[in-house]
Amino acid sequence: MNYFKELKVWQKAIELVTETYLKTQSFPKEEIYGLTSQIRRCAVSIPSNIAEGCGRKTDKDFSNFLGISLGSAFEFETQLIICKNLGHIIESDFKFLESEIQHIQNMIIKLQSTIDSK
Numbered sequence: 073m074n075y076f077k078e079l080k081v082w083q084k085a086i087e088l089v090t091e092t093y094l095k096t097q098s099f100p101k102e103e104i105y106g107l108t109s110q111i112r113r114c115a116v117s118i119p120s121n122i123a124e125g126c127g128r129k130t131d132k133d134f135s136n137f138l139g140i141s142l143g144s145a146f147e148f149e150t151q152l153i154i155c156k157n158l159g160h161i162i163e164s165d166f167k168f169l170e171s172e173i174q175h176i177q178n179m180i181i182k183l184q185s186t187i188d189s190k
Contacts, residue, residue: 076126081179085119085141088148088172095169099160107160111151117144118176131187138184145177 076082092115099108118141125137152173156166 076123079122079126079183081176081183082119082122084172084176084179085115085122088169088176089115089119091169091172092148095161095165099155103160107151107155107158111148111155114144114147114151117141118148122180131190135184135187138180138187142177142180142184145173145180149173149177 089112092112096108096112121137121141121144125134125141128134128137149170152161152166152169155161156163161169
């Protein structure tokens, strides 16, 4: 069950975490304990829950953790929109991250559907 590093969705989510940390470095200092921290934590939560689910004994448990990961992905997208609306992120970075998170959401949904259909 320790194959999470081989999952494309986990790999994409790790890339998203890295990009999120890089893009949020320029956020206003007053956001360090607010939006910066929040968006980073939910980005980290996405691959973390995929990995934790892989370590569980049953497909049902894995599917549950994929659901948690998906929730974090939607939370990330919401916070990304807030960042854009506040002018903390430029349009090109927003479009790139939005595309990446939507791709990850779709990958999680497909993986969860595959797991649930077993």
